[in-house]
Amino acid sequence: MDNKMQFSDILASTLHDTKNSLGLLFNNLEDIIAACREQNCARHHDFYALQYEIQRLNQSLIRLLSLYKAEKSQLAINVDYNAVGDFLEEVALAHEKLLASRGIRIETLCDDTLFWAFDRNLIEGVLDNIINNAFRYAKSLVKLSACVENGYLALLIEDDGAGYPPSMLINENRQPRFKQEIDFKTGSTGLGLYFSMMVAAMHTNAGREGFISIVNDGTSGGGVFSIYLP
Amino acid sequence: MKKVLVVDDFFNFRLTLKNMLRSFGILYIDDAATGEEALKKMAVRRFDIILCDYNLGPGKNGQQILEEGKYRGQIGYSTIFIMITAENTSEMIMGAMEYQPDAYLMKPFAKEVLEKRIKNIAVKKLNIRDIEKAIVDCDYDHAIRICDELIEQKPGNLSEILKLKGETLLKKGVYSQAAEFYDGILQMGSVGWAQLARGRVDLLMGNYDRAKTTFERIIAQNKKMMPAYDLLAKTLLKMGCPKEAQEILVKAVEISPRALLRHKTLGGIAYKNEDYKTAEISFRAAVEQGKNSCYRSPSDFTHLAKTLAHGEEPQEGLRVLGHMLREFPDNSDTRLHLSVAESYIYTKMKKNADAKLALSDAEKFAADLDEDLSQELALDLAQAYLMTGEKEKGIAIAKRIIGSHHDDEEVLDDVRAVFKEIGMAKQGEALIENTRDEIIRLNNDGVTLAREGKLLEAIAYFEKAAAYLPGNKIINANAAHVLMLHMKQAGQTPEGLSKAKTYLDRVRKIDENYPDLAALLAMHRALASGDDHGQ
Numbered sequence: 219m220d221n222k223m224q225f226s227d228i229l230a231s232t233l234h235d236t237k238n239s240l241g242l243l244f245n246n247l248e249d250i251i252a253a254c255r256e257q258n259c260a261r262h263h264d265f266y267a268l269q270y271e272i273q274r275l276n277q278s279l280i281r282l283l284s285l286y287k288a289e290k291s292q293l294a295i296n297v298d299y300n301a302v303g304d305f306l307e308e309v310a311l312a313h314e315k316l317l318a319s320r321g322i323r324i325e326t327l328c329d330d331t332l333f334w335a336f337d338r339n340l341i342e343g344v345l346d347n348i349i350n351n352a353f354r355y356a357k358s359l360v361k362l363s364a365c366v367e368n369g370y371l372a373l374l375i376e377d378d379g380a381g382y383p384p385s386m387l388i389n390e391n392r393q394p395r396f397k398q399e400i401d402f403k404t405g406s407t408g409l410g411l412y413f414s415m416m417v418a419a420m421h422t423n424a425g426r427e428g429f430i431s432i433v434n435d436g437t438s439g440g441g442v443f444s445i446y447l448p
Numbered sequence: 449m450k451k452v453l454v455v456d457d458f459f460n461f462r463l464t465l466k467n468m469l470r471s472f473g474i475l476y477i478d479d480a481a482t483g484e485e486a487l488k489k490m491a492v493r494r495f496d497i498i499l500c501d502y503n504l505g506p507g508k509n510g511q512q513i514l515e516e517g518k519y520r521g522q523i524g525y526s527t528i529f530i531m532i533t534a535e536n537t538s539e540m541i542m543g544a545m546e547y548q549p550d551a552y553l554m555k556p557f558a559k560e561v562l563e564k565r566i567k568n569i570a571v572k573k574l575n576i577r578d579i580e581k582a583i584v585d586c587d588y589d590h591a592i593r594i595c596d597e598l599i600e601q602k603p604g605n606l607s608e609i610l611k612l613k614g615e616t617l618l619k620k621g622v623y624s625q626a627a628e629f630y631d632g633i634l635q636m637g638s639v640g641w642a643q644l645a646r647g648r649v650d651l652l653m654g655n656y657d658r659a660k661t662t663f664e665r666i667i668a669q670n671k672k673m674m675p676a677y678d679l680l681a682k683t684l685l686k687m688g689c690p691k692e693a694q695e696i697l698v699k700a701v702e703i704s705p706r707a708l709l710r711h712k713t714l715g716g717i718a719y720k721n722e723d724y725k726t727a728e729i730s731f732r733a734a735v736e737q738g739k740n741s742c743y744r745s746p747s748d749f750t751h752l753a754k755t756l757a758h759g760e761e762p763q764e765g766l767r768v769l770g771h772m773l774r775e776f777p778d779n780s781d782t783r784l785h786l787s788v789a790e791s792y793i794y795t796k797m798k799k800n801a802d803a804k805l806a807l808s809d810a811e812k813f814a815a816d817l818d819e820d821l822s823q824e825l826a827l828d829l830a831q832a833y834l835m836t837g838e839k840e841k842g843i844a845i846a847k848r849i850i851g852s853h854h855d856d857e858e859v860l861d862d863v864r865a866v867f868k869e870i871g872m873a874k875q876g877e878a879l880i881e882n883t884r885d886e887i888i889r890l891n892n893d894g895v896t897l898a899r900e901g902k903l904l905e906a907i908a909y910f911e912k913a914a915a916y917l918p919g920n921k922i923i924n925a926n927a928a929h930v931l932m933l934h935m936k937q938a939g940q941t942p943e944g945l946s947k948a949k950t951y952l953d954r955v956r957k958i959d960e961n962y963p964d965l966a967a968l969l970a971m972h973r974a975l976a977s978g979d980d981h982g983q
Contacts, residue, residue, distance in 0.1 A: 234503050234534040238458050241556035245464045248558065276556060283535055294672040296538035296640050299607040299633065304568075312561050331602045335637020339536050339552075423637050448637075 226292060229283055236279060244272045266319035270353060273316065277346055281413050284343065288416060295337045295420050302364045302371065303328040309342055310362055313349050322356050322377075324349070327363040334371040336447050340417045341373070347410045348375045348443045355379035359438055370394070370428070370446040376436035386411075389431040392444070414445065423448040451493065454479040455486040455513065456501040456532070465499060468559040472566075483508025490522040497528045497566060500549075502540060509706075511540065515547045516742045525580045528569050530562075542640065542673045543704055572605040579612050586956070586969045588620040607639075614645050621963040623653045640666075644675055651683050652961070659683045674704050681713070685858070690721050698726065701733070708737045708744070715751055720865050724758045731755055735768075746776050747824065750789035757796040765793045784813035784825060791832040803836050823849060823859065823919070831866045843879065850883040852919030852958075891922055898930045903937070906930040914951060921958040924951040925968060932971050940975045948972055 247269050254262035287293040306326040317324050345362070352360045356377035363374045388411070411430075418428035426448035436442040452474055454465045462479045469477050478493070480486035483504050490498075490513075498517070502510035510531050517523035531549040533540065541548065550569045553562065575598055582591035595613035599606065610633060617626035630646040633639055647662035663680035666673050677700035684693035697714040701707065715730035731752035738744030749772035753765035769786055776782040787810035794803035814821055814829055821829075826845055833842030846863055853859035860880055867876025890913055897906035910927035917923050928951035935944050952969060955962050 230535055231503075237534040237555045238461055242460050242464060244556035245468070245559075249467070272556070280535060280554075292671070294538045294542055294670055296541050296670075296673075297638050298641070299610065299636060299639050301602075301604040301606060304604045308561070308564070311564055312558065315558055315560065333602065333606055333636075335639050337538055339538050343536070 226283070226287055226290065229286060233279055233283055237276065240272050240276050244269060247272070263319060266316060270316055270350075273346075274350055277343070277350060280343055281347070281409065284340075285409070285413060285416075293420075295340065297335050297337055297421070299333055299335050300338055301330075302332040302334050302373075303330050305338060305342075306362045306364060306373075309345050309349070312346070313353075313360075317349075317353060317356075317360060320353065320356075322353070322358055322360060324360045324362070327361065329365075332364060332366070332371075334447065335423070336371070336421055337417075340420065341445070341447075344414045344417050344445060345373065345375065347413070351410075352377040352379070356440065361436075361438060367446070369426075370448055372444050372446050374442055374444045376438050376442040377440040378436075378438035379440040381434035381436075381439075382432055382441040387432050387434065389429065390433045392429075392431045392433075392446070394426065394429055394446070414443075418445050418447070421447045449476055450474055450496045451476045452478070452497045452499065453486065453489060453495040454499050455481075455483070455504070455510070457481050457503075457505045458501075461501075468562055469499075471559060472563050483510075483513045486513050487516055487522075490517055491520070494522065495527065497530070498523070499530050499532060499562075502531055502533045510549075511544050511547070512741070514549055515544070518547060519742045525576060526573060528566060528573070530565065530569075539672050542670065542675075544674070546675070568604070572603065572608070575603060575605070576608065576612070579609070579616075583612070583616060583619065586619075586966060587973065588616050588966050589970070591616045592620070611641060614642070618645075618649065618652065619961065620966045621961060623649050627653075638669070640670070640673060644673070644679065647676070647679055647683075651679060651686070654686075656683050656687045660687070671703060674700060674707070674710075678710060678713070681717070685717070690717055694718050694721055694723065694726065701730070705733070706737060708734055708741055711737065712743075712748065712751075715755070719751070719755060724755050727755045728752065728759070746772055746782050746785035749775070750785050750828075753789050754792055757793040762793055762797050766790065769793075780813040780816040781820075781825075784810055784817060784821075784829075787813060788825065788828045788832050791836065792828075795832075795835045800836065803832075807832050807836055807838075819918075823852070824862075827862055827866060831870070834866070834870050834872065846876075846879060847883050848919075850880055851887055851917050854884045854887045854920065855922070887917070887920065887923075891926065894923075894926060894930070898926075898933065903930055903934040907934060914954075918954065919958060921955045921962050924954045924958075925962065925964055927951045928955070928968055928972070929964075932968070932975055935975055940978070945972070945976055948975075 247265055251262050251265045254265065284293055303326070306328050310324045310326050314324055349360060352375065356379045359378045361374075361376045365372055414430050418430050421428035428445065428447045430446070431444045432441065434441050452469055454462050454469070454477060456462045456465065456479075459481070462481070466477050466479065478489055478495075480489055484507060486500065487508075500510040500513055504510065508516075514523065514529055514531070517529075523529055529549045530551045530553055531537070531540070532553050532555060534555050537552040537554070540552070551565050553565060579591050579594050582588070582594065592613060595609055595616065598609045599613070603609065614626060614629055617629055627646065627649045630642050630649065633642040634646060643662065643666050647659050647666070650656070650659035650662060660680065660683050663676045663683060666676040667680065677696050681693040681696045684690070684696065694714065694717045697710060697717065701710055701714060711730045711734040715727045715734060718724075718726035718730060731748065734748045735752055738748050749768055753768040756762065756765035756768065769789055773782065773786060787806045790806035791803045791810060794800070794806060810829060810832060826849055830842045830845035830849070833839070833845065846866070850860065850863060863880060864873070864876055867873055867879075894906055894909045894913060897909055907930050910923065910930055913923045914927040928948040931944055931948045931951070935941065935948075949972065952965070952972060955965055955968075959965075
């Protein structure tokens with residue numbers, strides 16, 4: 219028997235365990251919230267804040283494992299040809315309830331016939347992270363949309379909040395060749411951006427690489443995060 | 449009423465999932481904590497929906513449940529199988545490209561997400577159903593037509609339909625069309641399954657250099673794309689590089705150690721390369737991982753036993769065979785495996801009397817099995833005869849194997865290896881040459897009769913030839929062909945149709961990708977439906 223255990227295996231197995239617990243917490247909370255609502259308890263809203271934290275924790279864990287694997291060149295990318303509209307709707311659905319608890323709507327806008335080649339898992343991780351931020355900053359709306367621009371698939375997340383602070387704006391002219399060092403002192407935000415950039419760059423096609431951009435020119439008045447995939 | 453099976457090692461999570469399902473109005477819910485338990489339940493009841501955690505602790509994982517369920521027909525194309533995971537699933541997807549669940553769902557998830565997933569999948573399954581049916585009927589043109597119609601409509605599961613279309617083109621044997629099709633997909637991005645399939649097309653077309661480059665590139669981009677290793681090894685074998693093929697598979701099992709079939713293949717290649725150390729490690733892994741697996745076979749044990757016979761303690765091999773007898777049902781097949789391997793080991797131990805005794809047992813069991821005797825076991829039997837001095841019997845069996853596979857270089861290589869091991873390489877080569885010439889002549893004579901319009905003579909000729917060589921695909925295909933050509937002129941008869949069907953079924957069993965098979969089946973379908981314009 220080979221007893222050599224890779225650290226990524228240990229991480230993965232710990233993650234599995236932890237996520238089982240998180241899953242239970244998340245779903246049990248859901249039952250509690252439902253019961254609370256039935257009894258007209260005004261505090262059921264507070265529980266949503268707990269669910270939100272669980273989601274954040276969950277995403278951090280996934281990101282941690284992905285970044286660890288990337289560091290060890292073990293992070294795999296599996297590109298398939300996806301229905302973009304379906305994909306965005308599924309992402310939105312996962313966040314709908316929690317956002318609604320804050321009075322925020324989530325909308326998707328995408329042509330049904332739009333298909334693109336990308337790694338669904340990795341991109342979902344990127345979008346989840348941004349949407350979770352919008353939970354804190356949006357006033358009443360988060361909009362997910364997709365379109366094709368100069369041969370890239372552009373996935374956009376905009377909200378109607380006050381926009382990103384100037385220090386967080388990235389690649390405002392949406393340049394494909396853009397590269398930027400990320401300041402990790404900003405904590406999880408920096409890590410989230412680093413992860414987004416890495417995932418974007420992992421998507422290549424015909425010599426072109428994916429990239430991201432963060433600007434404050436959204437139609438809803440707030441910030442716009444975009445990821446461009448060749 | 450929908451029947452649902454929930455598989456998770458964590459009691460509380462099963463409970464949560466069951467509560468979610470009940471809230472959707474699902475009443476019939478069963479659960480299992482381990483893969484073994486899940487498979488037991490799947491064996492007695494057919495479930496419509498299976499929600500299965502990937503990581504089930506020690507024992508089988510979710511992927512194995514999926515594979516075994518499909519292998520045993522308990523998971524059909526109408527079954528909804530959702531894999532529940534804790535982490536990024538790309539790696540799982542790449543580890544097993546051939547057997548994919550309908551969806552992956554990452555923990556934790558809201559019940560709305562689960563409900564929507566199940567509904568979406570149910571809708572999508574509908575458009576796949578007719579394609580799968582046409583493929584099962586070998587009506588490839590029809591399958592391709594449905595695919596094309598759907599592709600036009602761009603449904604949500606477009607990727608799946610594209611995959612099916614490509615597979616159908618390969619089955620139909622139109623390789624250059626398939627190549628063009630996959631190139632089209634690859635222009636849209638580096639879609640993993642399309643890259644693999646594109647390499648497979650080159651492998652099937654015999655463009656080994658290009659196939660090799662393709663698979664190497666896939667691996668360079670993506671170390672975890674496991675099927676690329678298997679295909680690269682296959683390509684290297686075709687190119688006559690068994691050492692390199694072994695190296696590739698050694699790398700693959702290092703990256704992904706839980707892969708029974710890969711261990712078997714690696715063991716076989718290493719054995720032929722006379723690297724008994726590596727062969728032993730692989731065969732041991734195969735025996736170990738084969739416990740309760742649908743892919744296990746007595747040959748896992750006999751291969752290990754034979755490998756050990758090359759080491760310092762050949763009697764260790766006999767012990768392994770003893771284990772085998774306890775693990776498998778006591779029938780002629782198991783006994784034949786045992787006796788043939790025993791005979792081999794005793795010969796290696798220079799106990800010739802014991803070897804002969806074991807072989808006389810083997811002879812009885814082989815007679816019991818008769819037609820059911822597998823090609824691999826038959827070759828082992830031939831080897832045992834050759835080694836114990838009963839050359840005529842050994843050569844007769846070897847000749848029959850060569851006759852059935854005269855154009856299959858892989859099988860012929862196995863035959864060569866057997867003769868080489870006992871120092872009869874030259875005789876082996878001569879036997880292959882002569883038998884091959886004989887078959888080609890036999891076939892050509894029949895074809896000439898048909899060309900000259902002597903169809904009745906050709907039918908009688910091929911009928912005899914097919915009885916002599918029931919395992920030869922070309923002879924059987926031609927037997928069906930001349931019979932059907934005759935029926936096209938003289939009218940179809942039920943006996944004629946049924947005879948032709950028997951020949952075609954044999955061809956399909958031997959080689960599903962036989963180039964003319966699809967056309968011959970189409971011809972048969974046309975005749976059977978009374979449409980004599982069909983071809």
